[in-house]
Amino acid sequence: MRLLARIFPHPILTGLLTLVWLLLVNRYSINSLLFGLFLGTVIPFITRPYWPNRPRLHHPIKIVVYIAIVIWDIILANFTVAKIVLFKSNAARKPAWITVPLALKSPEAITALAGTITLTPGTVSADLSAGGHYLLVHCLDAPDPDAVRDEIKTRYERRLMEIFE
Amino acid sequence: MSAIFEYIIAAAVVLGGVFGLVGSFGLIKLNDAMSRLHAPTKATTLGVGGVLIASMIHAIVSEGQISWHELLITLFLFLTAPITANFIAKAHIHRHETPESLPPAGEDRIWATHDIRPEEQPAPLPPHN
Numbered sequence: 001m002r003l004l005a006r007i008f009p010h011p012i013l014t015g016l017l018t019l020v021w022l023l024l025v026n027r028y029s030i031n032s033l034l035f036g037l038f039l040g041t042v043i044p045f046i047t048r049p050y051w052p053n054r055p056r057l058h059h060p061i062k063i064v065v066y067i068a069i070v071i072w073d074i075i076l077a078n079f080t081v082a083k084i085v086l087f088k089s090n091a092a093r094k095p096a097w098i099t100v101p102l103a104l105k106s107p108e109a110i111t112a113l114a115g116t117i118t119l120t121p122g123t124v125s126a127d128l129s130a131g132g133h134y135l136l137v138h139c140l141d142a143p144d145p146d147a148v149r150d151e152i153k154t155r156y157e158r159r160l161m162e163i164f165e
Numbered sequence: 166m167s168a169i170f171e172y173i174i175a176a177a178v179v180l181g182g183v184f185g186l187v188g189s190f191g192l193i194k195l196n197d198a199m200s201r202l203h204a205p206t207k208a209t210t211l212g213v214g215g216v217l218i219a220s221m222i223h224a225i226v227s228e229g230q231i232s233w234h235e236l237l238i239t240l241f242l243f244l245t246a247p248i249t250a251n252f253i254a255k256a257h258i259h260r261h262e263t264p265e266s267l268p269p270a271g272e273d274r275i276w277a278t279h280d281i282r283p284e285e286q287p288a289p290l291p292p293h294n
Contacts, residue, residue, distance in 0.1 A: 020240075023233040078184055078211035085191035085204055095200050099268045118247035119210065124202055125247070126254035130280040131273035138254065140203040 009048045012057070014040035059163055066159050070116055077121040084122065084141050096142040097126075098149050100135040103157060109164035110135070116156050123148065170226045174219045181215020188212055198257050206250045213242060 008014055014037075021036030022028060044051070057063065084093065100117075104110050114125040114135060122140040129136070142148050191204025217235040224232035258267070258278040270276050 020237065023237050026233055074207075074210060077207050081191070081203055081207040082184060082187045085187055085194060090194070090196045093200070095197065097268050099270065101271065114251065115243075115247035118206060118250050119243065122203060122207075124199070124206060124250050124254060126199070126251070127258055127276040127278050129270035129273035130275050130277050132277075133273050134270050136267065136270070136276055138199045138202070140200055 010044045013044045062163050073120045080121045093141045096139045096145045098137050098145045100149050100152055109160050174222050177215045177219035181212050185212030206246050
């Protein structure tokens with residue numbers, strides 16, 4: 001078991017890399033599957049020093065729900081940002097920095113939250129506080145910065161908490 | 166290929182083109198560096214997405230096989246866009262913001278980009294827009 005864990009430090013990453021390789025080849029064959037498995041074994045093995053701990057994921061269904069919500073929000077984000085870019089004058093726009101206190105602790109979860117914030121309506125995550133307790137977010141147009149912060153916390157962070165911790 | 170699919174493909178390509186154009190226009194129109202970062206990270210996502218959806222429908226309808234490359238492009242785009250944006254934002258904070266010009270960081274006092282040794286501090290530049 002220990003040996004197996006040494007050879008496959010990240011089973012999910014192995015599976016994901018194999019899948020990505022099969023999609024890259026664009027056609028299923030046993031050759032590509034074997035080569036994908038080979039890459040999926042070698043790459044996590046070589047890069048193991050950079051992935052010291054294995055993130056534990058719970059609730060696969062919630063992951064799917066989360067991805068669906070984020071994709072839907074990305075589509076809406078495009079329309080929101082396009083509307084601001086095209087129809088709102090620079091003088092009427094209120095850009096703002098907001099601070100999001102983080103309840104998440106694991107680096108993977110914070111990375112996922114920061115990525116989500118950047119991809120969704122009018123917000124870009126810019127920086128993390130020195131101790132990792134706050135996220136600095138820039139809003140393209142935020143008449144009410146507190147509402148933006150609350151939405152990030154209830155819509156995304158709460159779900160990521162359930163998935164990662 | 167039936168006409169209805171041609172209309173769908175054309176609509177997706179045009180939609181993608183419009184969003185790509187809006188993203189590029191945003192780069193010119195918005196008047197401060199951090200806001201300019203928003204336009205290409207968002208509007209361009211759907212711009213590329215529209216073209217990719219058109220490409221997938223075309224592969225299914227006219228070549229009779231599913232093409233997975235578009236899904237991978239979407240995946241790689243979603244992985245890389247936030248990281249690029251984050252690095253540009255950090256470069257901006259490093260060069261043009263001071264701990265005083267940003268909101269306070271609670272008990273951590275400063276933001277990670279400013280958490281460097283004094284000799285690494287860049288020469289102060291005038292705040293620009």
